[in-house]
Amino acid sequence: MPITIEQVSQKTGLSVSTVSKALNDYPDIAPETKERVLQIARELNYQPSAAARNLRRKHTNKIGFILPFAVSYISEYVSGLITGAAMAAEATGYNIVLYTNQSNQHEQLAKICRAREVDGLLLRGTDHVDETFALLDHEEIPFVITGRRVDHPHASYIVPDNFGGSLTLMRHLIDLGHKRIAFTSRPALFETNTDRMAGYLEGLRQADIVIDRDLIIETSVEPHSGYSAMNTLLNLSNPPTALFAIHDLIAIDAMQAAFERGLRVPEDLSIASFDGIQATQITKPPITTARQPITDIGKRAVEMLLKRIADHSTPPMREIVPVQLIVRESTARAQ
Amino acid sequence: MPITIEQVSQKTGLSVSTVSKALNDYPDIAPETKERVLQIARELNYQPSAAARNLRRKHTNKIGFILPFAVSYISEYVSGLITGAAMAAEATGYNIVLYTNQSNQHEQLAKICRAREVDGLLLRGTDHVDETFALLDHEEIPFVITGRRVDHPHASYIVPDNFGGSLTLMRHLIDLGHKRIAFTSRPALFETNTDRMAGYLEGLRQADIVIDRDLIIETSVEPHSGYSAMNTLLNLSNPPTALFAIHDLIAIDAMQAAFERGLRVPEDLSIASFDGIQATQITKPPITTARQPITDIGKRAVEMLLKRIADHSTPPMREIVPVQLIVRESTARAQ
DNA sequence: CGCCATTCCGAAATCGTTTTAGGTAATGAA
DNA sequence: TTCATTACCTAAAACGATTTCGGAATGGCG
Known part of the structure; x- marks a missing residue:
């Protein structure tokens, strides 16, 4: 069984709430106490339960990514997106969770939102419809679309130029x-x-x-x-x-x-x-x-998403990222 | 705010526990009651909170996948693995969560395990060391390795032939x-x-x-x-x-x-x-x-993992999957 | 009618945190 | 000496489900 805060509390002789506050760096805990709690927590290899924390804090630090419909393999494009997204997410303590696009996409999305499985959603412009926006809006789940300039007042998107x-x-x-x-x-x-x-x-x-x-x-x-x-x-x-x-x-x-x-x-x-x-x-x-710059798009997309997660009232963002001309040997002066 | 079981309980006039049991198909609930609860839950678009459920049930229905070290792009190989894994996982109500391999891999893995963020881990044979096994063993997190026949009594693996x-x-x-x-x-x-x-x-x-x-x-x-x-x-x-x-x-x-x-x-x-x-x-x-058959390997890997998650005492599994010769035009009879 | 099973439902404990709302002792001021 | 502040800590209430245990009807049977 994993170590709980209770056991840290026991070992330090402090209350559970004090331990929690020490660990979360509350100002009303004496510096020496914090130090001691930190010390013992480390000794015990204590790590707060993600589930308990999620329940209490009402967020999961997870971002959902919907894989393309009917995947038998995922394209270089999508995997680039994922890579960028995963890196940007992890840099802020978030993680990407993958959902394979089921036939009843709307149901699936509804379930994810209502179960509060993720704090935000990354959607690819090619697989969803307007009714999706209504749902996301209603459930108040921030989202950003990649690869499509979608015309919706609450939708953020990022597309290449x-x-x-x-x-x-x-x-x-x-x-x-x-x-x-x-x-x-x-x-x-x-x-x-x-x-x-x-x-x-x-x-x-x-x-x-x-x-x-x-x-x-x-x-x-x-x-x-x-x-x-x-x-x-x-x-x-x-x-x-x-x-x-x-x-x-x-x-x-x-x-x-x-x-x-x-x-x-x-x-x-x-x-x-x-x-x-x-x-x-x-x-x-x-x-x-x-x-x-597909990795960058993935990265930027979660940065935008994170901003909206942090503050739901942030206005939707639209970005068009420049594209880079790579001249190679298949083009030459006309004869 | 999302609908909670409490509100379903209110609307049905039944207790919270009865609603829960009805929804989870317990045998000690009358069929008509179940029907009514289901009906109303659907009307209200009720979906149990993932966090609350995770806390109580002590599992998350998530499988961790560690992305290769220092990713700037992920290879076709890895993305094939992910695709297969995601499909097999979702088929059983699980999802893949992506972790980008940090420099302090051991710390990262330790945190994931101790926080009980996932029920099991998919590891690629190329990036981890023996001390990883000790950790996973100790934290009792099932795992399977892909792409490497690792010599460890508790390790399951799957490799191509x-x-x-x-x-x-x-x-x-x-x-x-x-x-x-x-x-x-x-x-x-x-x-x-x-x-x-x-x-x-x-x-x-x-x-x-x-x-x-x-x-x-x-x-x-x-x-x-x-x-x-x-x-x-x-x-x-x-x-x-x-x-x-x-x-x-x-x-x-x-x-x-x-x-x-x-x-x-x-x-x-x-x-x-x-x-x-x-x-x-x-x-x-x-x-x-x-x-x-890389997608199949990913798929099979999570099937193996799922088996060990369902029953931790399942002995470790080792699989060698056949490889398919594809004859194309780069080979011909010797002159 | 009394007793025992069944059948069905609900109260309450529990999971492991975070956070609110105090509470106590020490300190300083009057 | 007394009272108000501070500084630090804790009790207890959430968070939203699941599950254990017991209790109230109901029905069957002698």
């Missing part, structure tokens, strides 16, 4: 002399996609390049949808000299398609993409990409 | 007619390395191939140590026709080195490796590898 990142990527390509730049988009489920598309269009506009609808292709969420997209692009009578893929996996597929046509990257075709997953480093050539 | 996996990989190479098979090893910190090496040697032995010390090179933990290893191998007067890399990253580096020499894979050099990380699918050619 999708528009800005795309724009710098486009500038890079344009600076290299490219005029025919293709864009493989994605179904516009969330603003992530529309923002990146907007960056693409703005890049063209600033360079006075007229939009060629043939150069914009929508990919699906299927594994190798970038492959076929690249093929249709290369079948064009006037094919592109550069590709801006909406995310790295698409770029990798596209590069494969280009190779199979006997094209060289970057000599015949420049390829750039977004996100900066590790795989972009090991392709041949390594891919130029706009890297999301 | 490093020896068997290496042996099948070798058989594959040998069946393809290879006789000069190189092996890039790793410092023998843990049995993972020695086991894989043993599989390599056994493979040679079974095929009556004499060991050529020149074909065995030790790589370091540095990022691109596979690159230089491959180069020394290729500088040999009689270079290998196949490489068995101790893990995937090494194989990727090695392939790079081979390409730079103008060699073709697999025509001039077959390359195979161990682990089965996703990157092996996107290299060109994709790499033949012995895949660890």
